[in-house]
Amino acid sequence: MTRRSLLSIAVVLIVGMANSVQASIVELTFSGTYEGESDQFGEFTQSFSFSMTYDTSLDTNTHFFATGAALGGDTTTHEWHGYSASGITAVDFDFVIPVTFSPTDLDGNKMPTAGVNADFWFDVDLATGVTPTLAWMSFENSEEVLLEIGSAMGSAGTISMQDGSYFEGEFEVSGEGSSDSDSVEASTDSVTITIVGTADPDPIPEPASMITWTLLGVVGCIATWWKRRRKAC
Known part of the structure; x- marks a missing residue:
């Protein structure tokens, strides 16, 4: 349940940041x-x-x-x-x-x-x-x-x-x-x-793009941490 919540929050942030900058x-x-x-x-x-x-x-x-x-x-x-x-x-x-x-x-x-x-x-x-x-x-x-x-x-x-x-x-x-x-x-x-x-x-590195990739990295870290925690248990 905790994992799903964290992933849901990350996805919302990614989608929001990706759509917030239009040029x-x-x-x-x-x-x-x-x-x-x-x-x-x-x-x-x-x-x-x-x-x-x-x-x-x-x-x-x-x-x-x-x-x-x-x-x-x-x-x-x-x-x-x-x-x-x-x-x-x-x-x-x-x-x-x-x-x-x-x-x-x-x-x-x-x-x-x-x-x-x-x-x-x-x-x-x-x-x-x-x-x-x-x-x-x-x-x-x-x-x-x-x-x-x-x-x-x-x-x-x-x-x-x-x-x-x-x-x-x-x-x-x-x-x-x-x-x-x-x-x-x-x-x-x-x-x-x-x-x-x-x-x-x-095409130049926009702040929103950089943040999006950062958040994707965070999602990966969350998934890795959750797997290790389950194995430890």
């Missing part, structure tokens, strides 16, 4: 259609696509709020998962206007309430491979071109991330030996988020 490299795209206005060209409608690669093993933010949890003085209407900028390995923006963003252009410090800080948020755990439906992040490059994806809003005692995207910037327009500046502002109320690929990080 993956996730490639996401955020796409939609902007309606906007340009000083030079007037009103326009134009599709856009923003892509981001994120390595969840490099994430250092631990904020998580379940649906219905208290977040400040409000109640969440969906899950909130906070992420750090350290996991962003690549970004790209495809738009009619050539614009370049880099991972370091992330405008972090997204605070849904005082004392709760993340560089950006999703409504899912990216390490699970589940596709997000909501996000809250923004980028601003050295030319002060701003890209916002999602937002946060509290209303009637609840708080939630909001769909949509906003883009603005000043651009140089050249033609026939002269140049002029053009101010562009565009937005949409709907952004489609897609996971286009996932991969495991480079």
Whole structure:
């Protein structure tokens, strides 16, 4: 009976540790259609696509709020998962206007309430491979071109991330030996988020793996000790 109890505890610990650490490299795209206005060209409608690669093993933010949890003085209407900028390995923006963003252009410090800080948020755990439906992040490059994806809003005692995207910037327009500046502002109320690929990080000895093998060794020792004890009796 004692042996079974000890083995049961060891197995539970092994399974728990093996499942507690999940990590993956996730490639996401955020796409939609902007309606906007340009000083030079007037009103326009134009599709856009923003892509981001994120390595969840490099994430250092631990904020998580379940649906219905208290977040400040409000109640969440969906899950909130906070992420750090350290996991962003690549970004790209495809738009009619050539614009370049880099991972370091992330405008972090997204605070849904005082004392709760993340560089950006999703409504899912990216390490699970589940596709997000909501996000809250923004980028601003050295030319002060701003890209916002999602937002946060509290209303009637609840708080939630909001769909949509906003883009603005000043651009140089050249033609026939002269140049002029053009101010562009565009937005949409709907952004489609897609996971286009996932991969495991480079195989390195993870703490959970090391602990798992240690616990397996412990199980072996328990079995050996029990056999010797029975022989001695």
